[in-house]
Amino acid sequence: MNLGGSAVPRPWLVADIGGTNARFALVDGAGAPPRDIHRVRCADYAGPVEAARAYLAERQAAAGTGWQAPDWAAFAVATPVGQDRIELTNSAWSFSRAESEAALGLDGLLMLNDFEALALSLPGLAPQQLRAHGALPAARGTLAVLGPGTGLGVGGLLETAHGWRAIAGEGGHATLAAGDDFEAEVLRVVRGEFEHVSAERLLSGIGLPTLYRAIARVRGEAAAELTAEEIGTRGADGSDALCAATLDSFCAMLGGFAGNVALTFGARGGVFIGGGIVPRFADFFFASRFRERFEAKGRFRAYLEAVPTALIVEPYAALYGAAAAIEARRRRATSQGHAA
Known part of the structure; x- marks a missing residue:
């Protein structure tokens, strides 16, 4: 797992997944705001992997040869988290965190409760x-x-x-x-x-x-x-x-x-x-x-x-919080690596 930076920085994928809608965005590293925000209806997709793939395909088509696929992601979901299996409280989506991470080709996928992400956004608003x-x-x-x-x-x-x-x-x-x-x-x-x-x-x-x-x-x-x-x-x-x-x-x-x-x-x-x-x-x-x-x-x-x-x-505050979660996770990993 690559916790450090690469020669060409890759963006992060962040998502705010509620009972009705899911919002996706890309973040260009620590301190950057979410960009290219797009909202989809959860009912239109079998799960978050399918919705994320559709979103990323659109972004890749728009970026052309300058496209860089995300290496990290954080999903804020409207349900309790802590186990690998995620069952949305007010949605039919049910999925595995580990399987989603692999399916999207990520180095890391963080799963947060949606209001955990919203809380993390507060200091930066x-x-x-x-x-x-x-x-x-x-x-x-x-x-x-x-x-x-x-x-x-x-x-x-x-x-x-x-x-x-x-x-x-x-x-x-x-x-x-x-x-x-x-x-x-x-x-x-x-x-x-x-x-x-x-x-x-x-x-x-x-x-x-x-x-x-x-x-x-x-x-x-x-x-x-x-x-x-x-x-x-x-x-x-x-x-x-x-x-x-x-x-x-x-x-x-x-x-x-x-x-x-x-x-x-x-x-x-x-x-x-x-x-x-x-x-x-x-x-x-x-x-x-x-x-x-x-x-x-x-x-x-x-x-x-x-x-x-x-x-x-701010309608996309949870996306800011999801990005803050990735930033904190990578910062801790870098600090632990230096300590070692």
Whole structure:
């Protein structure tokens, strides 16, 4: 395995693989931003190897004689990692890390949880890639990130003497708590349909229609057959009162959950909201009860009032984090080689 550099530097392949879409890009070494970003529908390919091969073939055709195939890759996937076999939580993709590495002709393939990669991106994000409630969080200490996409991801980032260390978890599957009597009634309705009501069950793309139907039932109103995107659009522009009420509850409950994440991690450096859903209605989000509910933790209100929160508006932040993971891995390998 070649951990060092070659005479002609080869790019890295990075991917952010969610339940619905996968995003691929190339990175020209340490500190370089992702380039030639391309998004594909997971349903259009049998697995990530097939999707990556199609992407790389397009890049090779565009580059012509100047093409250099990637030697390292990092895939950020929306599922727990740690074993060779990767089973996507909200997708049909199932694959082996080792077999994928060999099939793509790589020297190394890193597999990260998608919110582990998102966490690793945080120190390198520029102010224009964020939108904060007040002052921007400073990239120091302990940070946390969560975000509704197809599912609900949660991750943490610790500043250590040896650099940043990401913590991958499955906090989105923690039990969701009600913040008031109305939410308690909503959860009661949802529990009639599901044995366990996790945060992801309502605070995600797959969960927003469930939340919409439950709120309709609590309010005694008829619910239409709407997608998460339709609920978000109609709620944000105020054209549908039930959708607006759903979006209001979504932001409030997300705030309460984010406050729980901040307390659990001790994320005094800041809590970041990622994922693909909230940026679609960012103005509504910043005018919502999110921050109010984030701070509403009784005796720990003052603690949370001092914790900054920000929305990640960079749509490809996880690709930056995947590149940071490769950079860190190669740096450790080089350091160990010199020590030997």
